Each structure stands twice: as structure tokens, then as C-alpha cells.
Amino acid sequence: MTEHRSPDAHFRTSLLEENDGPGANPTDNQTMGEIIAARFSRRGFLQGSLAATAIAATVSPLALILADDARANGGSAFTFDEVEAGVDDKHHVAAGYDADVLLRWGDPLFADSPEFDPTKQSAQAQERQFGYNNDYVGYIPLDGSAEHGLLVVNHEYTNPHLMFPGLVTIVEGEAAKQAPLSKEQVDIEMAAHGGTIVEIRKVSGKWQVVRDGKLNRRITSNTEMALSGPVAGHDRVKTSADATGTRVFGTVNNCAGGVTPWGTYVMAEENIHGYFSGELQEGHKEAANYKRLGIPEGAYEWAAHYDRFDIGKEPNEPNRFGWIVEVDVNDPTSVPRKRTAMGRFKHEGAESIVAKDGRVVFYLGDDERFDYVYKFVTAGKFNAEDRAANMDLLDDGTLYVAKFAEDGSIGWLPIVFGQGPLTAENGFASQADVLIETRRAADLLGATKMDRPEDVQPNAANGKVYLMLTNNSKRKAEQVDAANPRAENAFGHIIEIVEDGGDFTATKGKWEVLLKCGDPAVAEVGATFSTATTANGWFGMPDNCAIDAAGRLWVSTDGQGPKATGRTDGLWAVDTEGEARATSKLFFRVPIGAELCGPLFTPDDQTAFVAVQHPADGGEDWEAFGRPSYYEDLSTRWPDFKPDMPVRPSVVAITKQGGGKIAV
Numbered sequence: 001m002t003e004h005r006s007p008d009a010h011f012r013t014s015l016l017e018e019n020d021g022p023g024a025n026p027t028d029n030q031t032m033g034e035i036i037a038a039r040f041s042r043r044g045f046l047q048g049s050l051a052a053t054a055i056a057a058t059v060s061p062l063a064l065i066l067a068d069d070a071r072a073n074g075g076s077a078f079t080f081d082e083v084e085a086g087v088d089d090k091h092h093v094a095a096g097y098d099a100d101v102l103l104r105w106g107d108p109l110f111a112d113s114p115e116f117d118p119t120k121q122s123a124q125a126q127e128r129q130f131g132y133n134n135d136y137v138g139y140i141p142l143d144g145s146a147e148h149g150l151l152v153v154n155h156e157y158t159n160p161h162l163m164f165p166g167l168v169t170i171v172e173g174e175a176a177k178q179a180p181l182s183k184e185q186v187d188i189e190m191a192a193h194g195g196t197i198v199e200i201r202k203v204s205g206k207w208q209v210v211r212d213g214k215l216n217r218r219i220t221s222n223t224e225m226a227l228s229g230p231v232a233g234h235d236r237v238k239t240s241a242d243a244t245g246t247r248v249f250g251t252v253n254n255c256a257g258g259v260t261p262w263g264t265y266v267m268a269e270e271n272i273h274g275y276f277s278g279e280l281q282e283g284h285k286e287a288a289n290y291k292r293l294g295i296p297e298g299a300y301e302w303a304a305h306y307d308r309f310d311i312g313k314e315p316n317e318p319n320r321f322g323w324i325v326e327v328d329v330n331d332p333t334s335v336p337r338k339r340t341a342m343g344r345f346k347h348e349g350a351e352s353i354v355a356k357d358g359r360v361v362f363y364l365g366d367d368e369r370f371d372y373v374y375k376f377v378t379a380g381k382f383n384a385e386d387r388a389a390n391m392d393l394l395d396d397g398t399l400y401v402a403k404f405a406e407d408g409s410i411g412w413l414p415i416v417f418g419q420g421p422l423t424a425e426n427g428f429a430s431q432a433d434v435l436i437e438t439r440r441a442a443d444l445l446g447a448t449k450m451d452r453p454e455d456v457q458p459n460a461a462n463g464k465v466y467l468m469l470t471n472n473s474k475r476k477a478e479q480v481d482a483a484n485p486r487a488e489n490a491f492g493h494i495i496e497i498v499e500d501g502g503d504f505t506a507t508k509g510k511w512e513v514l515l516k517c518g519d520p521a522v523a524e525v526g527a528t529f530s531t532a533t534t535a536n537g538w539f540g541m542p543d544n545c546a547i548d549a550a551g552r553l554w555v556s557t558d559g560q561g562p563k564a565t566g567r568t569d570g571l572w573a574v575d576t577e578g579e580a581r582a583t584s585k586l587f588f589r590v591p592i593g594a595e596l597c598g599p600l601f602t603p604d605d606q607t608a609f610v611a612v613q614h615p616a617d618g619g620e621d622w623e624a625f626g627r628p629s630y631y632e633d634l635s636t637r638w639p640d641f642k643p644d645m646p647v648r649p650s651v652v653a654i655t656k657q658g659g660g661k662i663a664v
């Protein structure tokens, strides 16, 4: 986030997601974000003046007709009455809809799970409860149902200052201080990471969790996994705990992800650098590899208790993270597989689509300033008749990186050992080497440095692909290019890609900027929302997105707030077609301090699941809450504490009152 107030740098807030890349500008020049922040703070939004109130890619012909009808009635494909943008401590959804909390951090998933109690946390309890900081949300139907399925949710990271009562202390007139974590607290953090697979069912129009559903599962930072594909067994992934280079212990920082056409759950490992501490030995061969990824960053205290996170003691461990993880949800004892053919970087998501010839295409963002957009095309074809035949599709295929040309064309450059510069002269001895150092391979190929590529979503309805670029306040004027057209890009933009011939496997295509984000009323921002977009409808910092069954684009944001944009994060509906193109409307917004992840529409478009991540985060008292945002001394600092307060990360189900499709 760009404008968090953090009085103590020790707090691990979502500042981590600032992702200072190798191209970061070291100067102290005032950024566009700071200019805008000053403007919003003068307006006094903190006083609440405005605070009034993959399966999705399946196209339904009926839904398309309904969306077309809506467009005919005034241009937009969206018919809801938009929410008023603003800042407060509550959820707000458009009139006529309900936003019901379905799952919160600590909710029990199994018959023997303890109820959530922040004063009695343990790793054992957390392994049986819903994890922390929910990001990706996927829905896998059971028996083809849109009302009974598996919800798969990533738990990206942990905020100890929001999790552990008593960890933060305040001395009047001084910055808040966070104590070092105990081993027990580190163990809780490790158990709060990973993912949740949980059965859910809609009963009388409302979603319920099926506690102890037979496929319910928690995946954590200790779950045993397999490394598969070209890197499996390579010397660079062998450690003292795994002499074979094929067995990995756990997954971390699972940001967005995807559900494959064959119904598995894929988790993207993003900011892996924070988990590692220590120093490599002088002249170690991995030094340049780790520097390119910012390893070690040492934001977590895991290395104090577990040697594998200390790169001085276990120098190959970081090479076992930064992958896409695939989970077979049909068997709760299945071993998740890290699919190394899909490359190693700060993976944001992995949304996929079946191409015309049956091969499957995954779009992948590397979320760091000045990093790249990738896609992976499987070698084999999807077999809709035989699920088992698809289970190793992700071990064999071609990874490509995007080069956006000034003339509006895009080239997808293959990342293949032996081709172009990816040879022994540049230090690569095999495809395994190329994949372990995917970023360096892409550097050598001349890929386009982007403004933090987040979610990338193919749209089966119009054959296009939508790319969210969150922001890049470090881009200098001389670094501007056609695909990243703003210096000090504080608010991000969205690019639309059309692959040649509508073929998602194509190695060439066209692109254009759909939307430059930010306040259209401020000329210096250069936002390009349509003039039909209201003062509530514009947004900044696009992060995740979804395509509903009608083929419409929905965008969720990360990093807004009182100073940055005068509004909390939320879910915006964005027109992509016809005269209404680039019109945006606010559908849902979250409490202060939260980013909004997901979003995900059920196949019948009747539910939008969204993930409200780190509500109340910010490192100090949010005035809108009227209380501290972290667990301190509950009895004195927070006498009105209740477990359902919005400080718990949660998954929210949005449905239309009385039933029916969302917004059509």
C-alpha cells in the first residue's frame, strides 16, 4: 500500500507489497502520490464526510443477452445503484444486495477445531481453523452445482500486530512498539499461512460453511509438497532436509491463484523474500539470483527458530519457493505439487483458459515494480472426459514473457534454454537453471518492465485478456513507455490484450490501455475513466479482477484509503464494450485498512465472493474505528472487543436480496 501510516517500521503491514524492484528510484523526489495525498488530507476525509453509507470464464448465452439488453438501456452493462465512495470501518454494498461474512480468520473448519479465541491461540488450533489474510478465492462446484461446492482460499501473509494481544505496547508520546515473536507465535504464523479448502452450501439463499466437510483441508507453511517439472531433483534445490531436491515443506505468501479447467486449485507464491534472513557465504553462486528477488528481506522472524529460513545455514532453501503450487482438492491427502515449468518469480496469480486447440493457457503476473507479464502454454491438451489425464499438464509446456511494443503490438518471447541468450555464455546449463532464474532470463530477452503486474484474466466472452497494473511511483519520466505511460504512476492502469486470431496460445497480439486510474477531476493525474463515471465510480490501484458469466469485468483494489484516494478499497464494475467503455461504478467497499481480494463469481452469477484482507491495518489507531486497530491489552484498550469486529480478515458472500443474478 502506498499511504499506510506506520509509526514503527517493525510492523509488518502491507507495505511489504510496495515491492521495491531493482529499478527503484533512490531519490527523495516528491511523488505524484504524495501530491495527491496532500490534496485528500486537506479535504478531511478522515472525518468521514463522505462516509454515508476459471469457472467464471464459462459464458452463459442468456447472461450475455441480458448484459447486451442492459447496454442498450443507457450504454452500461451494469444496472445497480452505485455505492458512495468514502472512508469508515464498515462494509458497504449497493442497495438491494446483502454482503454476508461467510468465513473469518480463526473460524473452525473441522469437528474438532476449537472456536476462535484470540487470547488462546496455538499452532495446533490454527491448523484446524481458517487462516489469516485471505487473498485468492476460487469456487469448485461439487456435482456441477452453483450452490454446493468447494471454496478454495489463499492465506497470503500474517500481521502479528493485528493477531496477537499484547504484542504492541504504547507509551504516551512515543511510537508504538512491537515485541519480538515467541516460537509459539511464529508457529501460529506458519499455520495461518497457506490455503483453505472448505465445502460450502447455499441454503435458503444464504451460504453456509460445511464444518467437517470430507474434503475440507488446511495447507500451511509446513505441508509437505513435491517439486515437479524441470527443476525437480536439481542440485540447486537440494537441502539438508531434502537430499533429493523433490520434497518441499510448505508454501508461503500465496497471493492470487486460480482454478484449472480440470478442477484443481493453483496457488501463486508471491513475496517470498520476506521469509528469509541471514547472509550467504562470500561469493556464493546464488548471490545474484537472490539479489534479483530481494532475498533476504527478513521481514519475518522465522529464521530465529527455523534454520531453513536462514540462507547462511540453508543456502538453497529460497530456490524452493516462488513457484505455482497445484493442489488436487478431490483428495485431502494429496501431495501439492510445485509446478516448476511455470517459472520462479513473485507470482501474483494463475488464471487460465482452454485455447481453441485444447492446450491450456495460464496468464501470470510478477508483482514488482519494473517486472514482467508471463504466460504458460501447456504442451498437452485438456481432456474434458478424463480428469486424471490432465493431472500433470503443468509439468510440460512453454513459458513466455511479454514485450509490449510502442505500435500497440505484443510479442510473447519463449523462455527456453538454448534459444537466444539463454545459453551457457550467460550462465544457464539447463532449462532448470533458466526457470530458477526466470527474471534474469526475461531480462536477457528484453521483456517490457511493467508497473507491478497483478492479476491477469482471460475473458472467454470476448477473447480478450485484462491485465491489472497496480502502480509504480518509482517510474521516472525517462522510463515511460507506451504500455506504462505515466511517470510516478501512483494509481495504476489496466491493459487489454487481444491475442492474434483470438487464439490464446498465439505468440503475437495487440494491446491497448483500457483505463488509466485515479481521480479524473485532477488533471495532473491523467485518468481516463469515461465521462459517465461519477465521483464515486473512479478508483486507483487495480489489483485483482474477475470476469462474470456475462463476460463483464469487475476490478478490486489494493492501496486506496483516506490519504491516497479519499476512499477505501472495493469492488468496481468496469464496462469494456461499446460507448460505455471505461465507465466504472462502485459496487462494494471495505473497512479502512483493508484491501479487497478475490473477487469470484459463482457459475450462475448469483454470488460474488470477495476476500477482505487485513482490515484495520495501518500500524496505529485508525480514527474511524475510534479504537486501536491492533490487539493490545484487550481489557483496557479495547473494552468493547468482540470476535466479529471487522478486524478479522474475512470472506464475504454478496448476493441479491430475494435472489437472482448480480447486477443484471
Ligand code: FEO
Residues within 6 Å of the ligand: 017, 156, 255, 256, 270, 348, 367, 454, 543
Ligand atoms: Fe499480494 Fe501482488 O498482491
Ligand code: CA
Residues within 6 Å of the ligand: 255, 256, 348, 454, 455, 543, 544, 558
Ligand atoms: Ca494481489
Ligand code: CA
Residues within 6 Å of the ligand: 017, 543, 558, 595
Ligand atoms: Ca495486493
